[in-house]
Amino acid sequence: xxxxxxxxxxxxxxxxxxxxxxxxxxxxxxxxxxxxxxxxxxxxxxxxxxxxxxxxxxxxxxxxxxxxxxxxxxxxxxxxxxxxxxxxxxxxxxxxxxxxxxxxxxxxxxxxxxxxx
Amino acid sequence: xxxxxxxxxxxxxxxxxxxxxxxxxxxxxxxxxxxxxxxxxxxxxxxxxxxxxxxxxxxxxxxxxxxxxxxxxxxxxxxxxxxxxxxxxxxxxxxxxxxxxxxxxxxxxxxxx
Numbered sequence: 001x002x003x004x005x006x007x008x009x010x011x012x013x014x015x016x017x018x019x020x021x022x023x024x025x026x027x028x029x030x031x032x033x034x035x036x037x038x039x040x041x042x043x044x045x046x047x048x049x050x051x052x053x054x055x056x057x058x059x060x061x062x063x064x065x066x067x068x069x070x071x072x073x074x075x076x077x078x079x080x081x082x083x084x085x086x087x088x089x090x091x092x093x094x095x096x097x098x099x100x101x102x103x104x105x106x107x108x109x110x111x112x113x114x115x116x117x
Numbered sequence: 118x119x120x121x122x123x124x125x126x127x128x129x130x131x132x133x134x135x136x137x138x139x140x141x142x143x144x145x146x147x148x149x150x151x152x153x154x155x156x157x158x159x160x161x162x163x164x165x166x167x168x169x170x171x172x173x174x175x176x177x178x179x180x181x182x183x184x185x186x187x188x189x190x191x192x193x194x195x196x197x198x199x200x201x202x203x204x205x206x207x208x209x210x211x212x213x214x215x216x217x218x219x220x221x222x223x224x225x226x227x228x229x230x
Contacts, residue, residue: 035219044210045167047219061218095166102178103157103214107166 002026004034004096004108011114017084020111022096029077030054033099036070036081038092039110046092050099051079086115119143119213123222129230136198138225140211145191148215155215158187158196161224162207171196203229 007021022034036048049060051070058070064083072079079096091114098106120143130136146155156174159167169178171187174194184199198205206229211222 044221044224045212046221047217050217059217063218099214102176103155103169103172104212104219105169105172105178107168110166 002098002106004098004106006094006096006108006111009112009114011116012086014087014115014117016086016115017082018086018090018113019080019082020094020096020113021078021080022108023076023078024053024098025077029074034072034079035097035099035104036068037095037097037104039095040092043092045095048081053077053079083113086113088115091115118218119146119216119220121211121213121220121222123209123211123225125225126223127226127228129228130198130201131230132203133200134230136201136205136227138196138209138211138227140189140194140196140222142192142194142213146213146215147191154190154194155213156187156189156194157212157214158185159210159212159221160205160207161210167210198227201227201229 005023010018012018030053033050033052035050037045039045051058053072069082093110095110096108097104122141124139148155154174158171161167170181175187186197188195208224208226210224
């Protein structure tokens with residue numbers, strides 16, 4: 001079935017970077033953009049940006065410009081999200097989400113990123 | 118950015134009764150090419166990712182029970198659960214997907230009275 005499987009939880013120190021992966025399966029990888037959304041505990045989801053698996057084009061929310069990089073590797077059907085200069089405010093669950101014809105229809109299981117000294 | 122505001126923040130409804138959640142966008146989210154509103158509703162249960170229930174403001178996803186319905190247009194939208202079941206306890210979010218950055222409401226926590 002169509003699914004997105006993300007890499008495992010991470011613990012990072014302030015100032016470090018984190019790279020989360022998301023492997024797509026069950027559909028043609030290059031057919032749909034993949035987005036990244038994060039959610040801090042008790043908060044609503046927050047959209048971070050998108051990457052086109054087909055072209056590699058990206059678009060980021062202004063809040064994350066200069067600090068986030070989204071890439072893809074078509075040979076393994078995987079997209080990546082790297083966030084740098086981490087602070088405690090970046091502690092959240094990070095989701096990759098397919099932007100299909102029916103809006104954001106498929107979500108990964110989430111990757112918890114904890115930023116703590 | 119388009120701001121999505123939900124009301125109420127929390128709601129307690131008896132089993133079998135109707136639950137209504139409202140969502141207001143700060144500007145129109147009409148996608149003119151389709152003449153549809155880019156409004157989605159998600160259900161999130163504890164420890165799980167959000168699950169898409171409704172897109173284009175009123176189109177139910179496959180497998181979603183028909184007690185869930187979406188309505189509205191312009192800037193005002195509603196999610197209705199016609200007869201609340203125990204498994205509907207969750208946080209519900211609206212989202213606009215017309216304009217980047219895509220934005221979500223703050224969520225409505227639905228509980229059993």
